[in-house]
Amino acid sequence: MNGENKHLTHDNPFLPEPARIVRTYYLTEDVKFFQVRIVDMEKALSFNYSPGQFGMISVLGAGDAPFSISSTPSRPGLLEFCIGKAGTVTNALFRMKENSLIGFRGPYGNGFPIEKMKDKDIIIIVGGLGAAPLRSVLLYCLDNRDQFRRVSLLHGAKKPAEMIFREEFFALKQREDLECHLSVDKDDTGKWTENIGVVTTLFSLLEKIDPVNTYALVCGPPVMYKFVIKELVNLNIPKDQILMTLERRMKCGIGKCGHCAIDYIYTCLDGPVFTYWDVIHMRELI
Amino acid sequence: MRVIKLKKDNLFPFLEVISEKADLWAPVKKGDKHVFKVVDDFSKVELNTTRTILPPRKIFLPQTFSMFNISEKGYEEDFSHVTKKILFGIHPCDIHGLLTLDNFFKQDYLDPYYLEARKNTLILGLSCWPDEYCFAKSTNTHIIEEGFDLFFTDLKDFFLVWIGSSKGDDLIRLKPEFFDENLTDKDIQTYIDWQTARDNAYKWSINFTALPDLMELKYRDPLWEKLGDACLACGSCTNVCPTCNCYNIMDKQFLGGKDGKMIRYWDACTLEEYSEVAGGENFRKKRADRLKLWYTHKLQAYISKYGKPSCVGCGRCIVTCPVDINVRTVGKALLGEKEDAFWLRFNKEVTK
Numbered sequence: 328m329n330g331e332n333k334h335l336t337h338d339n340p341f342l343p344e345p346a347r348i349v350r351t352y353y354l355t356e357d358v359k360f361f362q363v364r365i366v367d368m369e370k371a372l373s374f375n376y377s378p379g380q381f382g383m384i385s386v387l388g389a390g391d392a393p394f395s396i397s398s399t400p401s402r403p404g405l406l407e408f409c410i411g412k413a414g415t416v417t418n419a420l421f422r423m424k425e426n427s428l429i430g431f432r433g434p435y436g437n438g439f440p441i442e443k444m445k446d447k448d449i450i451i452i453v454g455g456l457g458a459a460p461l462r463s464v465l466l467y468c469l470d471n472r473d474q475f476r477r478v479s480l481l482h483g484a485k486k487p488a489e490m491i492f493r494e495e496f497f498a499l500k501q502r503e504d505l506e507c508h509l510s511v512d513k514d515d516t517g518k519w520t521e522n523i524g525v526v527t528t529l530f531s532l533l534e535k536i537d538p539v540n541t542y543a544l545v546c547g548p549p550v551m552y553k554f555v556i557k558e559l560v561n562l563n564i565p566k567d568q569i570l571m572t573l574e575r576r577m578k579c580g581i582g583k584c585g586h587c588a589i590d591y592i593y594t595c596l597d598g599p600v601f602t603y604w605d606v607i608h609m610r611e612l613i
Numbered sequence: 614m615r616v617i618k619l620k621k622d623n624l625f626p627f628l629e630v631i632s633e634k635a636d637l638w639a640p641v642k643k644g645d646k647h648v649f650k651v652v653d654d655f656s657k658v659e660l661n662t663t664r665t666i667l668p669p670r671k672i673f674l675p676q677t678f679s680m681f682n683i684s685e686k687g688y689e690e691d692f693s694h695v696t697k698k699i700l701f702g703i704h705p706c707d708i709h710g711l712l713t714l715d716n717f718f719k720q721d722y723l724d725p726y727y728l729e730a731r732k733n734t735l736i737l738g739l740s741c742w743p744d745e746y747c748f749a750k751s752t753n754t755h756i757i758e759e760g761f762d763l764f765f766t767d768l769k770d771f772f773l774v775w776i777g778s779s780k781g782d783d784l785i786r787l788k789p790e791f792f793d794e795n796l797t798d799k800d801i802q803t804y805i806d807w808q809t810a811r812d813n814a815y816k817w818s819i820n821f822t823a824l825p826d827l828m829e830l831k832y833r834d835p836l837w838e839k840l841g842d843a844c845l846a847c848g849s850c851t852n853v854c855p856t857c858n859c860y861n862i863m864d865k866q867f868l869g870g871k872d873g874k875m876i877r878y879w880d881a882c883t884l885e886e887y888s889e890v891a892g893g894e895n896f897r898k899k900r901a902d903r904l905k906l907w908y909t910h911k912l913q914a915y916i917s918k919y920g921k922p923s924c925v926g927c928g929r930c931i932v933t934c935p936v937d938i939n940v941r942t943v944g945k946a947l948l949g950e951k952e953d954a955f956w957l958r959f960n961k962e963v964t965k
Binding site: 338 | 687722890902
């Protein structure tokens with residue numbers, strides 16, 4: 328009786344949508360930038376998402392993995408990803424040339440609460456590869472600048488060569504409607520013109536804030552959270568206005584495979600954006 | 614609900630008639646245990662079984678199956694695991710297990726691989742008698758009111774047949790002469806007596822309503838470290854649990870060619886690599902942390918979402934875990950009743 332059920336009543340949420348790598352280049356030694364377009368033009372243009380959401384990218388034969396979307400929905404048509412070499416799927420992706428076909432499905436996850444963030448001050452705190460998800464919300468705020476009050480970026484990288492989106496973020500320093508502070512832990516080039524020190528040293532450069540009307544967005548390596556959150560809590564920013572986006576293993580992205588379970592929630596459905604209150608309230612988040 | 618009678622001698626002839634419509638799965642002997650298997654020889658069907666080794670979810674989501682055929686052209690859906698089936702001999706606790714999986718696989722996103730298989734399988738339940746490991750009365754899953762097409766209550770000389778769906782009624786209509794529409798007062802009394810005796814046959818119980826709070830309060834209790842030390846991280850508890858749903862996905866390329874399959878297979882949160890992300894970071898490297906996740910899901914999380922535990926009291930984890938870590942020992946330890954075989958043995962080993 329095999330083959331009788333070709334006509335399914337359900338859409339298949341596991342089916343990847345064919346997409347094309349439009350552009351790809353190295354951001355650092357082991358991080359690559361990917362610009363991707365869904366092959367079906369109509370779908371490519373109507374594809375909508377929120378900053379902070381993610382998608383599953385699949386490479387035929389290698390499998391699929393979750394990646395934050397680094398582009399902003401305010402610039403539709405192309406999706407951008409910033410991908411570090413880490414496993415089977417990323418190794419396969421790194422070998423792929425421009426114009427290669429990949430699979431894409433999404434968007435998944437909750438994303439940042441943009442509606443709540445409107446008419447508020449926004450501080451974006453980035454450590455290293457944390458720029459991948461936070462670039463989306465940063466560009467969204469800048470593209471819709473009149474919807475937000477102060478926007479600040481505090482960016483930290485280990486050393487100048489490991490800073491991703493270097494030209495882009497340096498260019499942002501020219502904008503008068505953005506407070507942009509860049510730092511490296513160590514300058515091994517002797518040519519770094521900005522702050523030197525871990526990302527928390529940038530807080531002293533920040534102008535006085537209005538904590539109750541501030542949303543702080545944090546993403547970076549696990550070690551960073553503890554120190555950054557301490558600063559933010561000391562600044563009196565409410566715990567449910569401190570937002571962070573977390574990484575977990577995912578095989579499905581749609582709350583079925585179980586791998587991203589934390590306590591009693593699924594990162595792929597209820598995250599990846601969590602508040603500091605969630606972290607205190609639930610177990611195992613960071 | 615329509616309830617009719619079936620004479621005992623008519624059961625196997627009836628199964629034979631309906632098995633012409635679809636593959637009939639039923640419990641058969643495997644060593645001294647039982648398994649669900651496709652049967653064509655009806656004399657092999659076992660009516661007086663307790664739990665099967667694996668829960669019936671293997672019939673809907675096989676341990677390994679293909680989701681997509683992969684070729685240069687892309688992904689082609691593969692639903693070859695979905696065939697017409699009739700599942701006979703499933704006990705109330707296992708039907709509750711399927712209802713739990715239904716909730717899960719219908720929530721937020723529909724999982725077509727499970728739901729299509731479910732839609733193509735008729736459920737013919739069968740009453741059972743508890744052994745010393747069953748505790749379905751504690752989870753209130755010893756009785757069943759939904760989730761079946763037909764349900765057979767075994768009353769020695771005859772079966773009461775509860776018709777739970779229109780499709781179930783269609784099955785009856787294939788051989789109406791096997792059935793008797795008239796229930797006598799005596800039949801009903803026989804049922805009442807059976808039900809009372811069956812309910813009294815449960816030998817122990819556990820207070821599940823107390824467990825969510827205790828999971829919270831005892832989250833940092835040293836008990837978890839002790840359990841973690843004893844746990845073999847073999848994944849057996851997950852393998853046999855009727856409500857476990859976790860899986861992994863991988864692309865499998867065939868040798869020499871460009872074709873392949875996207876494979877989905879059972880996974881277990883108790884295995885070390887379960888929470889490992891690319892690059893090697895592992896969020897649950899400790900066995901104690903993985904056990905906490907399993908028991909949080911079974912005894913706490915599902916209750917907060919659906920008002921009942923995602924444990925159906927089948928006793929499979931009790932008969933399966935090689936080191937006696939199961940819902941009974943963990944539940945009782947959370948409740949402070951440590952005079953259990955597991956703890957007696959464990960304490961002895963430590964003080965020795």
